[in-house]
Amino acid sequence: MLVSERDNVVVQGLTGRQGSFWAERMAECGTRIVAGASPGKGGREVGGVPVYDSVAEAARQHRLDVSVLFVPPLAVRKAACDAISAGVRKIVLLTEHVPYQDVMHVLGEARDSDAQVLGPNTAGLVVPGVASVGIMPGFAGNIFRPGSIGVISRSGSLGTLVALNLVSAGYGQSAFIGIGGDPILGTTTLDAVRELDADERTEAVVLVGEIGGSMEEDAADYIATMRKPVVAFIAGRSAPPDRRMGHAGAIVSAGKGSGTSKVDALTSAGAAVVDLPSGIGDALKAAGVLPGVAV
Amino acid sequence: MNLLEHQGKQLLAQAGLPVPRGRVATTPEAAEQAAAVLGCRVALKAQVPAGKRGKAGGIVFADDPAQAREAAAGLLGSELGGNAVDAVLVEQSADIARELYASVLNDPATKGPLVLFCPSGGMDIEEIGARDPELIRRLAVDIRTGLTAASARALVEGLGLGERVEEQASAALLTMYRLYRTVEAELVEVNPLVVTSADDVVALDAKISLDPGALGRHAELVADLVPDQDATGTELERRGRDLGLQFLELDGEVGVLANGAGLTMTTLDAVTHYGGTPANFLEIGGDAYTKATPALRLVLDNPRVRSLVVNFCGAFARTDVMTEGVLTAIEELRPELPIFFSIHGTGEEKAIRLVRERLGVDPYDTMDDAVRAAIAAAAPAGKVAG
Numbered sequence: 001m002l003v004s005e006r007d008n009v010v011v012q013g014l015t016g017r018q019g020s021f022w023a024e025r026m027a028e029c030g031t032r033i034v035a036g037a038s039p040g041k042g043g044r045e046v047g048g049v050p051v052y053d054s055v056a057e058a059a060r061q062h063r064l065d066v067s068v069l070f071v072p073p074l075a076v077r078k079a080a081c082d083a084i085s086a087g088v089r090k091i092v093l094l095t096e097h098v099p100y101q102d103v104m105h106v107l108g109e110a111r112d113s114d115a116q117v118l119g120p121n122t123a124g125l126v127v128p129g130v131a132s133v134g135i136m137p138g139f140a141g142n143i144f145r146p147g148s149i150g151v152i153s154r155s156g157s158l159g160t161l162v163a164l165n166l167v168s169a170g171y172g173q174s175a176f177i178g179i180g181g182d183p184i185l186g187t188t189t190l191d192a193v194r195e196l197d198a199d200e201r202t203e204a205v206v207l208v209g210e211i212g213g214s215m216e217e218d219a220a221d222y223i224a225t226m227r228k229p230v231v232a233f234i235a236g237r238s239a240p241p242d243r244r245m246g247h248a249g250a251i252v253s254a255g256k257g258s259g260t261s262k263v264d265a266l267t268s269a270g271a272a273v274v275d276l277p278s279g280i281g282d283a284l285k286a287a288g289v290l291p292g293v294a295v
Numbered sequence: 296m297n298l299l300e301h302q303g304k305q306l307l308a309q310a311g312l313p314v315p316r317g318r319v320a321t322t323p324e325a326a327e328q329a330a331a332v333l334g335c336r337v338a339l340k341a342q343v344p345a346g347k348r349g350k351a352g353g354i355v356f357a358d359d360p361a362q363a364r365e366a367a368a369g370l371l372g373s374e375l376g377g378n379a380v381d382a383v384l385v386e387q388s389a390d391i392a393r394e395l396y397a398s399v400l401n402d403p404a405t406k407g408p409l410v411l412f413c414p415s416g417g418m419d420i421e422e423i424g425a426r427d428p429e430l431i432r433r434l435a436v437d438i439r440t441g442l443t444a445a446s447a448r449a450l451v452e453g454l455g456l457g458e459r460v461e462e463q464a465s466a467a468l469l470t471m472y473r474l475y476r477t478v479e480a481e482l483v484e485v486n487p488l489v490v491t492s493a494d495d496v497v498a499l500d501a502k503i504s505l506d507p508g509a510l511g512r513h514a515e516l517v518a519d520l521v522p523d524q525d526a527t528g529t530e531l532e533r534r535g536r537d538l539g540l541q542f543l544e545l546d547g548e549v550g551v552l553a554n555g556a557g558l559t560m561t562t563l564d565a566v567t568h569y570g571g572t573p574a575n576f577l578e579i580g581g582d583a584y585t586k587a588t589p590a591l592r593l594v595l596d597n598p599r600v601r602s603l604v605v606n607f608c609g610a611f612a613r614t615d616v617m618t619e620g621v622l623t624a625i626e627e628l629r630p631e632l633p634i635f636f637s638i639h640g641t642g643e644e645k646a647i648r649l650v651r652e653r654l655g656v657d658p659y660d661t662m663d664d665a666v667r668a669a670i671a672a673a674a675p676a677g678k679v680a681g
Contacts, residue, residue: 099509100401101479104438107406123610135611137641155557156610160640183403236560238567278663
């Protein structure tokens with residue numbers, strides 16, 4: 001999922017502390033926030049943005065393309081379904097600890113309505129110079145700058161480190177897609193790779209994976225068919241097996257989902273796999289992608 | 296959250312899937328008594344949240360109550376796969392004609408529930424899959440409509456199980472699916488699902504894993520189950536868990552404090568990459584910065600730790616807020632070991648200023664530099680890290 005300068009964004013949970021704080025940061029990045037939705041808070045305004053009781057109501061007054069949810073875990077299912085049934089086609093689920101079966105329900109509704117879902121447990125989406133939807137520091141010039149590198153990351157903090165390393169190495173980003181740290185995700189690594197492959201502004205893809213699950217392996221067949229260079233970093237390769245480290249997705253069992261299995265799959269697919277994020281710039285140069293930022 | 300076998304079986308039995316008669320015992324005397332009540336050959340099964348118990352010696356058979364007492368004495372207090380055995384399930388020994396496999400789980404690929412059935416059970420499903428993938432039948436279910444009786448039946452038909460077994464096996468799948476939904480499990484697995492010589496279908500084992508995110512909706516269930524959980528790990532790890540922190544004790548010398556699971560793993564990778572050895576995994580992002588003092592104490596109480604890397608990258612979590620928490624903890628605990636900072640992202644200017652003002656040290660420009668410095672500081676005098 002990407003976001004363009006024409007996309008209208010509704011913030012669900014805009015009246016909350018996080019919702020209002022991040023709406024302001026997102027607006028700084030150029031994001032067109034046209035409405036908020038918070039049950040029972042309709043009629044208010046937050047930073048000049050009108051708030052409605054539901055997305056359905058907001059949709060009667062505005063064209064809505066993207067919804068970003070700042071709502072608590074157990075309220076996500078209802079809020080996301082509100083946005084989907086109101087016709088919003090891009091849904092960004094930031095919340096961590098959403099019950100998996102609620103996520104599956106939302107993804108079922110999204111599939112039937114041709115809506116795309118990013119997350120849950122994602123830091124969101126940044127198109128530097130255009131928009132930022134979520135909780136990434138899209139406003140920080142030393143971390144995000146318009147450019148030609150498309151970044152995919154499960155983690156917000158590690159994604160920030162990678163984005164920072166790219167800018168330090170002289171590159172900018174065409175997009176940052178935070179896919180989320182949960183095992184069940186609306187947008188998988190493969191979905192995000194396809195999206196960036198089709199994106200005209202993206203010259204090369206930086207894939208930030210993690211041990212656990214098989215999303216990186218599942219993307220390898222497609223990566224093998226790509227013309228655009230792919231540089232990958234897999235976090236957690238030094239982790240002891242069978243220990244859960246933070247993300248629900250990051251558990252290694254019986255060699256499956258291990259760093260080695262992911263590195264092998266990606267290397268065979270023609271991706272350059274680096275040992276640490278600080279090696280990404282050199283790997284891009286070696287792949288013939290020159291540093292530079294877009295104007 | 297993984298349930299113990301007897302907890303899983305209790306849920307399955309309540310939902311309507313037959314399980315062998317059995318009792319939980321925490322002393323050899325109780326095991327003897329349980330065997331006497333059952334009045335038959337029994338299996339004693341160590342109740343630990345780990346697989347492959349049979350191979351590890353966690354399942355012992357006994358012909359009479361005296362043998363059961365002796366077997367329980369051997370199992371109780373022993374360690375199995377890193378878990379202390381606090382309880383055994385004393386169970387009627389099954390009369391096994393055939394072993395099947397059945398499970399319902401969350402499937403990342405189809406983004407919904409997946410039902411698996413295999414006419415050849417007993418071993419690891421990964422092993423079955425590796426040996427003969429065609430043998431495993433799979434059905435992706437739309438969670439909004441659920442598993443129908445007809446599709447459950449189709450999963451078990453055409454395998455030569457016979458009408459009576461097919462009927463019970465498909466009923467077992469429906470029961471497992473219903474339980475998966477009602478308790479919001481991540482996994483409900485019965486392996487083996489046994490066919491007895493009388494053609495009765497019985498769950499001989501049960502592996503149920505609950506979705507931690509949904510536990511808030513199952514207060515009654517949790518109240519019943521939690522006391523038996525999570526005696527695993529080292530003393531420091533248990534302390535971390537009590538504090539609600541993700542803490543793993545490792546056997547190296549460089550302590551690590553970072554925010555976010557991905558960044559923390561990457562910091563550990565960097566320590567390893569540059570020739571050092573990490574002493575712990577500890578994530579203090581999000582709300583965890585409010586626990587900075589107990590978190591830092593956990594790291595320092597590890598007797599092997601010789602230096603510390605603090606690596607923050609702020610996206611949602613503000614680095615100035617996290618840094619403030621860590622600095623306060625440092626001022627309170629006054630650790631003697633050297634600390635190396637790398638701070639980037641939301642709030643970094645203020646965070647870097649705070650470190651300079653209050654500790655009189657400069658954060659490093661990159662994670663790599665901070666990690667290399669920490670490794671060098673951890674190396675014993677006279678030995679220089681590469």
